[in-house]
Amino acid sequence: MAILALVGARPDNAHAAFWTAGYYPAYRQGYYPPSAIDFSALTQVIHFSVMPQVDGTLDPTGNALTSEDSVDLVSHAHAAGKQVLLCVGGALSQAGFQGATSDAILTGFVNNLMNFVSTYGYDGVDVDWEPLEDSDVVPFTNFINQLRARLNSLTPHGLLTVATASQPGLFASLQSTFDQINLMTYDLAGPWPGWVTWFNSPIFDGGYRFPSTG
Numbered sequence: 001m002a003i004l005a006l007v008g009a010r011p012d013n014a015h016a017a018f019w020t021a022g023y024y025p026a027y028r029q030g031y032y033p034p035s036a037i038d039f040s041a042l043t044q045v046i047h048f049s050v051m052p053q054v055d056g057t058l059d060p061t062g063n064a065l066t067s068e069d070s071v072d073l074v075s076h077a078h079a080a081g082k083q084v085l086l087c088v089g090g091a092l093s094q095a096g097f098q099g100a101t102s103d104a105i106l107t108g109f110v111n112n113l114m115n116f117v118s119t120y121g122y123d124g125v126d127v128d129w130e131p132l133e134d135s136d137v138v139p140f141t142n143f144i145n146q147l148r149a150r151l152n153s154l155t156p157h158g159l160l161t162v163a164t165a166s167q168p169g170l171f172a173s174l175q176s177t178f179d180q181i182n183l184m185t186y187d188l189a190g191p192w193p194g195w196v197t198w199f200n201s202p203i204f205d206g207g208y209r210f211p212s213t214g
Contacts, residue, residue, distance in 0.1 A: 017043075018043075019043045019044060019180055020041060020042050020043050020044075021042065021043065021044040021045070021046055021085075021161070021180070021182070022041075022042050022044070022045050022046065023046045023048050023087070024037075024045050024046065024047055024048060024073065025048045025049075025063060026047065026048060026049070026060070026063050026064050026065035026066070026069045027063050027064040027065075029064075029069050029072070029073070033072065034072050034073045034075075034076035034077070035076060037076065037077075039076070039077060039080035039081075039082050040080075042082055043082065043083070044082065044083045044084070044085060044123075044159070045073065045077050045082060045083070045084045045085070046084075046085045046086075046087050046126045046161070047065070047069075047070065047073055047084055047085065047086055047087060047122070048063060048065075048087045048090065048128075049063050049065065049086075049087035049088060049089060049090045049128065050063075050065060050086065050087070050088050050116065051063070051088075051089065051090065051093055051096055052088055052089060052093060052096035052097050052099075052100040052109065053096050053099070053100065054095065054096055054098070054099025054100060054105075055099065055100070055105065056099075056100045056105040056106075056108040056109035056112060057112060058088070058112050058113065058116060062090075063090065067120075070086075070120040070122075071120060074120055074121045074122060078121070083123035083124070083159065084121075084122050084123055085122060085123060085124045085125060085126045085159055085161060086113075086116060086117055086120075086122040086124075086125055086126065087125075087126040087127075087128055087163075088113060088125060088126070088127060088128065089127060089128035089129050089130060090128050090130065091130050092130065093128065093129060093130055094129065094130060094131055094132070094133070094136070097129045097136070097139075097140075097143075098136065098139065100143075101139035101140065101142060101143040102139065106139075106142060106143060106146060107146070109143075110143070110146050110147050110150055113125060113147065114150050114151075117158065122158075123158060123159055124151060124158040124159025124160055124161070124179070125147060125151065125158065125159075125160055125161075126160075126161045126162065126163065127143075127144070127147075127160070127161070127162045127163070128162070128163045131166065132164065132166050132167050132170075133166075133167075134167075137167065137170050140170065141170070141173075141174065144160070144162075144174055144177055144178075145177065147160060148160055148177050159179045159180075160177065160178050160179055161178060161179055161180040161181070161182060162178055162180075162181055162182065163182045163183075163184050164181065164182070164183065164184065165183065165184040165185070183203065185199050185202055185203060186199065
């Protein structure tokens with residue numbers, strides 16, 4: 001299956017209509033083309049992904065995202081009346097984000113993202129900074145605030161979402177900046193000897209209690 005669905009409401013309105021957003025990895029697009037997607041099951045599609053580089057440029061090749069992929073997905077989604085967001089980041093993207101959000105590079109990085117969004121007609125940006133640690137809080141905040149301001153300048157305003165499994169305090173402080181905050185609760189610990197397989201950031205514990213390792 002090429003699409004991972006995430007369901008939730010906008011953080012600024014608990015009674016807002018629910019979203020069903022699906023992550024669509026470009027590296028599987030050849031196996032499951034946009035023409036095969038049942039867009040009636042979705043409200044948004046998040047195209048995964050471009051990777052941030054330390055110099056503020058974007059690398060779409062790591063996840064095999066091509067210009068043709070962008071045009072194909074955006075055109076099919078818009079024809080179905082659905083929105084498409086460009087995901088920036090993914091696993092092991094921290095170093096790239098750290099360089100790209102430095103004071104000297106940040107504005108150029110945001111410009112590159114906005115140019116990519118404008119070129120292909122995306123409706124917004126999804127941020128997937130992994131891992132996100134305490135030392136990243138200030139540059140992350142600066143990045144999100146600048147990106148939000150630029151997305152607000154679009155007509156209609158561009159969407160801004162984020163995927164996270166850490167830093168709850170940070171996201172509490174930024175919750176009004178995002179259109180949606182998605183918790184990555186789907187990864188499982190590996191089934192190695194002596195381990196218990198469980199979600200990496202569960203909302204509920206399912207009755208399990210794990211002994212401290214510290």
